Amino acid sequence: MKVLVPVKRVIDYNVKVKVSSDGSGVDLTNVKMSMNPFDEIAVEEAIRLKEAGIATEVLVVSIGEKKSSDTLRSAMAMGADRAILITTDQGVTIEPLAVAKLLKAVIDEEAPDLVIAGKQAIDNDMNATGQMLAALLGWGQATFASELKIEDGNAIVTREVDGGLQTISVKLPAIVTADLRLNEPRYASLPNIMKAKKKPLDEKAAADFDVDITPRHTIVTTEEPADRAAGIMVGSVDELIAKLKEGGLV
Amino acid sequence: MAVLCLAEVVGGALVLDATSKAVTGSAQLGDVTLLVCGPATAAEEAAKISGVSKVLLADDAAYANGLAENIAGLITGLSGDFSHITAASTSIAKNVLPRVAALLDVMILSDVIEVIDADTFKRPIYAGNALQTVKTSDAIKVLTFRTATLELAADGGSATVEAAAGAGDAGLSSHISDAVVSSDRPELTSAGVVVSGGRGVGSEDDFALITSLADKLGGAVGASRAAVDSGFAANDLQVGQTGKVVAPDLYVAIGISGAIQHLAGMKDSKVIVAINKDEEAPIFQVADFGLVADLFSAVPEMIEKL
Incomplete structure (x- = not known):
């Protein structure tokens, strides 16, 4: 069984983002970039399927600037077998719908049995690519997965839903999107980081695909959220309760 | 402008809070038709939400469990009459x-917090650390509303209920089971008071302190991602970028340091109280009332004195 995992290079989750002065987005200069944390979980799950003898190959795909090759190397250092990078021009926004269309083109060629994606990218927080890809392929989808089992040509997936958990079965091929509790991704060891440099990485240009990736959204402005007014420190539980009573809160 | 809004139905019952708030958001865009995937009783209740002009009832087992393939097929079949397709940002809507x-070849706008005009919407990015206003060129606008800051629609409506049908089961997925935690406490995203515990609570057993205070205040229980990752609390209690976004009248953060990802989920609360033994904790920067104290003495004292 071949497993494909799309990965995205995003601002590291520990970095406090700053809105760029022209309001076009956030400032990306000299900012630490990393693999989207949910994608890391997806890569880990695919590798575990391979280690369990269920998957035979783990293919990672990224769409973005040339530097996204770093993200693909990180995924291969974790244990993915090979990578495809679809390059886009610097500063061009590729929306989830366009990403899904490009991934569909790769999938039509590579014919994986399972795609595991992160549930959302922590930059645009759109939470859409996996669902859109499933729609374009006409495949079933199991989003927000916290547990994945492969049984008789189906993926049995426990999903994180409002109020608890839901377990569903989707026919393979299918798309699964990873939630936080699916697993804890491993750290790549130094020997594996060295080995990953020799693993195959194919590069293609987005423009070479017969896919319309023109953005549908125009950014009007980007702004910082309003700051909260400074509060006060209280010295004791009694004082706190008094303040809450004053405000009619308790 | 005509809006098709997907009502939130869980376990055959209408979730009034999320649905009503989604109607409030949708009514800014045009005439609201509410799609109810569930039994007739849920549709009758939905018809009473003021501002709904029509309820479409799809009472078919294929649509009962939020399976995205089946419901998406139903909605695209109905989409021809509408300029906007909306829902509250719930786990069902985010899935569907x-x-x-994508089936309509349009983009999505997730977690909209403000409608500027029929094509222009404001939404948070980077876990709420930036707000972006975007204008879409798509003919049909598909969006989900973050309900935390939306008001409930009034009741007293009397919309007509019509049956709607789609292709039914797409044959791609099936429902196996639900493990829904039932609780007498208010639902997290609609509660007036939320008491949340973080890593500082230390253990699953001690998390009972948080629940006791929540019960004392008649509030819901929340948790930081650190508390969830440490196994102190269930994931569906998680407040933050990757969990639920809440905006209660009173939010009490206990033993929570205030990581960016947590603040993204609660900073719109009207009054924030923080109790933490570390006076440098970033949570104090957003708190209206901060108390530097050991939670194991402060929380029992609060429970006793309230």
């Missing part, structure tokens, strides 16, 4: 609507 958008 992006699929609908």
Whole structure:
């Protein structure tokens, strides 16, 4: 069984983002970039399927600037077998719908049995690519997965839903999107980081695909959220309760 | 402008809070038709939400469990009459609507917090650390509303209920089971008071302190991602970028340091109280009332004195 995992290079989750002065987005200069944390979980799950003898190959795909090759190397250092990078021009926004269309083109060629994606990218927080890809392929989808089992040509997936958990079965091929509790991704060891440099990485240009990736959204402005007014420190539980009573809160 | 809004139905019952708030958001865009995937009783209740002009009832087992393939097929079949397709940002809508958008070859707008005009919407990015206003060129606009800051629609409506049908089961997925935690406490995203515990609470057993205070205040229980990752609390209690976004009248953060990802989920609360033994904790920067104290003495004292 071949497993494909799309990965995205995003601002590291520990970095406090700053809105760029022209309001076009956030400032990306000299900012630490990393693999989207949910994608890391997806890569880990695919590798575990391979280690369990269920998957035979783990293919990672990224769409973005040339530097996204770093993200693909990180995924291969974790244990993915090979990578495809679809390059886009610097500063061009590729929306989830366009990403899904490009991934569909790769999938039509590579014919994986399972795609595991992160549930959302922590930059645009759109939470859409996996669902859109499933729609374009006409495949079933199991989003927000916290547990994945492969049984008789189906993926049995426990999903994180409002109020608890839901377990569903989707026919393979299918798309699964990873939630936080699916697993804890491993750290790549130094020997594996060295080995990953020799693993195959194919590069293609987005423009070479017969896919319309023109953005549908125009950014009007980007702004910082309003700051909260400074509060006060209280010295004791009694004082706190008094303040809450004053405000009619308790 | 005509809006098709997907009502939130869980376990055959209408979730009034999320649905009503989604109607409030949708009514800014045009005439609201509410799609109810559930039994007739849920549709009758939905028809009473003021501002709904029509309820479409799809009472078919294929649509009963929020399976995205089936519901997306139903919605795309109905989409021809509408300029906007909307829902509250619930786990069902986040699963279904992006699929609908891709089937219609349009983009999605998730977690909209403000409608500027029929094509222009404001939404948070980077866990709420920036707000972006975007204008879409798509003919049909598909969006989900973050309900935390939306008001409930009034009741007293009397919309007509019509049956709607779609292709039914797409044969791609099936429902196996639900493990829904039932609780007498108010629901997290609609509660007036939320008491949340973080890593500082230390253990699953000690998390009972948080629940006791929540019960004393008649509030819901929340948790930081650190508390969830440490196994102190269930994931569906998680408040933050990757969990639920809440905006209660009173939010009490206990033993929570205030990581960016947590603040993204609660900073719109009207009054924030923070109790933490570390006076440098970033949570104090957003708190209206901060108390530097050991939670194991402060929380029992609060429970006793309230």
